[in-house]
Amino acid sequence: xxxxxxxxxGFCFGVKRAxxxxxxxxxxxxxDVYTLGPIIHNPQxxxxxxEEGVNAVESSNDVSNGVVILRSHGVTPNVIEDINKNxxxxxxxxxxxxxxxxxxxxxxxxxxxxxxxxxDKKHPxxxxxxxYAGEGVIVTETGEGIAELLKxxxxxxxxxxxxxxxxLLKVIDESLKSAEEVKILNTICDATSVxxxxxxxxxxxxxxxxxxxxxxxxxxxxxxxxxxEEIEKVYHIEVSDEIDEGWFRGVNRVGITAGASTPEWLxxxxxxxxxxxxxxxxxxxxxxx
Amino acid sequence: xxxxxxxxxGFCFGVKRAxxxxxxxxxxxxxDVYTLGPIIHNPQxxxxxxEEGVNAVESSNDVSNGVVILRSHGVTPNVIEDINKNxxxxxxxxxxxxxxxxxxxxxxxxxxxxxxxxxDKKHPxxxxxxxYAGEGVIVTETGEGIAELLKxxxxxxxxxxxxxxxxLLKVIDESLKSAEEVKILNTICDATSVxxxxxxxxxxxxxxxxxxxxxxxxxxxxxxxxxxEEIEKVYHIEVSDEIDEGWFRGVNRVGITAGASTPEWLxxxxxxxxxxxxxxxxxxxxxxx
Numbered sequence: 001x002x003x004x005x006x007x008x009x010g011f012c013f014g015v016k017r018a019x020x021x022x023x024x025x026x027x028x029x030x031x032d033v034y035t036l037g038p039i040i041h042n043p044q045x046x047x048x049x050x051e052e053g054v055n056a057v058e059s060s061n062d063v064s065n066g067v068v069i070l071r072s073h074g075v076t077p078n079v080i081e082d083i084n085k086n087x088x089x090x091x092x093x094x095x096x097x098x099x100x101x102x103x104x105x106x107x108x109x110x111x112x113x114x115x116x117x118x119x120d121k122k123h124p125x126x127x128x129x130x131x132y133a134g135e136g137v138i139v140t141e142t143g144e145g146i147a148e149l150l151k152x153x154x155x156x157x158x159x160x161x162x163x164x165x166x167x168l169l170k171v172i173d174e175s176l177k178s179a180e181e182v183k184i185l186n187t188i189c190d191a192t193s194v195x196x197x198x199x200x201x202x203x204x205x206x207x208x209x210x211x212x213x214x215x216x217x218x219x220x221x222x223x224x225x226x227x228x229e230e231i232e233k234v235y236h237i238e239v240s241d242e243i244d245e246g247w248f249r250g251v252n253r254v255g256i257t258a259g260a261s262t263p264e265w266l267x268x269x270x271x272x273x274x275x276x277x278x279x280x281x282x283x284x285x286x287x288x289x
Numbered sequence: 290x291x292x293x294x295x296x297x298x299g300f301c302f303g304v305k306r307a308x309x310x311x312x313x314x315x316x317x318x319x320x321d322v323y324t325l326g327p328i329i330h331n332p333q334x335x336x337x338x339x340e341e342g343v344n345a346v347e348s349s350n351d352v353s354n355g356v357v358i359l360r361s362h363g364v365t366p367n368v369i370e371d372i373n374k375n376x377x378x379x380x381x382x383x384x385x386x387x388x389x390x391x392x393x394x395x396x397x398x399x400x401x402x403x404x405x406x407x408x409d410k411k412h413p414x415x416x417x418x419x420x421y422a423g424e425g426v427i428v429t430e431t432g433e434g435i436a437e438l439l440k441x442x443x444x445x446x447x448x449x450x451x452x453x454x455x456x457l458l459k460v461i462d463e464s465l466k467s468a469e470e471v472k473i474l475n476t477i478c479d480a481t482s483v484x485x486x487x488x489x490x491x492x493x494x495x496x497x498x499x500x501x502x503x504x505x506x507x508x509x510x511x512x513x514x515x516x517x518e519e520i521e522k523v524y525h526i527e528v529s530d531e532i533d534e535g536w537f538r539g540v541n542r543v544g545i546t547a548g549a550s551t552p553e554w555l556x557x558x559x560x561x562x563x564x565x566x567x568x569x570x571x572x573x574x575x576x577x578x
Contacts, residue, residue, distance in 0.1 A: 169462055182475065184465070186470070
């Protein structure tokens with residue numbers, strides 16, 4: 001069984017930075033260190049941080065006089081105000097690309113555009129951007145029905161950083177049905193599209209695809225969906241223990257990719273597990289892209 | 290044989306206005322009245338105007354101390370300067386929607402955008418807009434290869450008024466591959482898309498489609514191409530004399546549409562011709578959409 005590992009699997013720049021900041025903060029302050037919600041959407045990493053004393057809290061009102069790490073998805077200006085009000089120190093681990101999207105939302109608002117965010121309105125990153133976009137903001141993934149909502153003639157479009165360009169284009173298409181002016185500030189992160197394209201290419205070549213990452217991770221879930229467009233056997237797993245040897249019956253090639261919030265050690269765990277399955281079956285063939 | 294006539298066949302607002310201005314100018318001035326190039330892309334209309342004393346000249350240097358009508362496609366600022374220099378009076382029959390595209394080109398240039406025009410660079414309308422866009426302007430119909438040309442990070446996109454939204458979207462897609470900011474000022478004329486969509490719907494229903502208009506008319510040619518995507522038997526004709534009775538053997542339904550520069554009387558001529566063919570075959574059935 002040949003194992004093909006995506007070059008662009010795992011931590012992106014923003015996640016790597018956020019995790020490093022969190023472990024450094026744990027070292028520097030030792031106690032009373034908190035993240036607002038899980039720092040990234042990976043339960044295994046969150047557990048490791050908890051062991052170092054960094055705990056996730058639900059609300060900015062749950063902490064006072066402590067150290068609060070803003071997670072990679074960012075927060076709204078109101079939340080920052082609340083954290084400060086409660087006498088906390090802020091360590092900002094917001095992904096720089098998300099911060100850029102927040103800045104662009106402010107810019108488009110000041111320029112008088114009706115803001116459209118291409119994204120999932122329940123995702124914390126999108127919620128944080130909404131906080132900067134002000135009133136009248138429209139959030140959509142496919143653009144359906146927004147032509148009627150765009151009462152103003154000037155639409156300003158930004159994206160959740162992990163969205164696909166296909167979705168962005170759908171929203172632009174719908175906007176052009178009623179808006180005479182459409183300004184797009186492209187906030188899609190290259191790392192996401194590069195990872196997605198690579199995963200799709202690998203999925204075309206293999207019989208089975210393992211997509212590693214938190215079940216609560218939107219980008220990992222999307223990665224699995226993209227692979228499913230190419231082949232039937234796609235498993236979204238968090239840890240190697242979930243792997244069932246029976247999956248690999250009749251499988252000659254396995255592909256592995258992982259979401260932006262999946263740490264290297266979890267991917268390596270899975271490779272080791274596959275190697276041991278392989279040993280039982282025949283000799284290993286591992287190709288790293 | 291049932292005959293289905295498109296509601297949106299023939300003269301659009303801009304062409305109607307230009308033709309009226311040309312005939313009025315012929316009446317007001319009587320002589321020394323010229324158009325720069327044919328006023329619209331329809332040889333039959335141009336011939337009628339010539340009978341009233343309005344002649345098309347090739348260059349602004351061919352006329353002095355006369356009356357020069359700027360045709361619906363518009364001209365560059367340099368051409369206007371030349372016409373004025375030669376002591377001519379200008380009657381501006383530029384389509385108001387083309388004038389808007391010219392104004393938008395100036396605006397985007399002043400705002401520091403690298404301008405991309407979605408259109409055919411040989412078309413006089415596009416040539417006129419280029420005159421306002423200044424240096425570094427990119428002209429493209431499909432956007433192929435423009436990602437490399439977009440050296441600036443800010444792309445400003447406008448369209449030839451008769452382009453399809455599908456082409457506009459292709460160009461936006463390509464631009465987003467390298468530009469971080471894309472501003473679209475949508476200059477596609479609704480009349481064009483409405484006419485195109487209606488023609489496509491009719492083509493789906495009929496066995497044969499007649500598309501009436503100048504062979505030098507870009508929008509008529511595009512209309513025929515759109516119909517050809519639906520059915521095989523599509524004839525692009527200028528006048529009723531071109532119609533061959535043999536075309537209608539085994540045909541139960543005929544659709545008629547016409548380009549924006551096709552006058553009503555040419556369409557009526559064609560309907561009469563079909564009616565006489567029908568009389569030979571069976572009873573007429575005419576449906577006007």
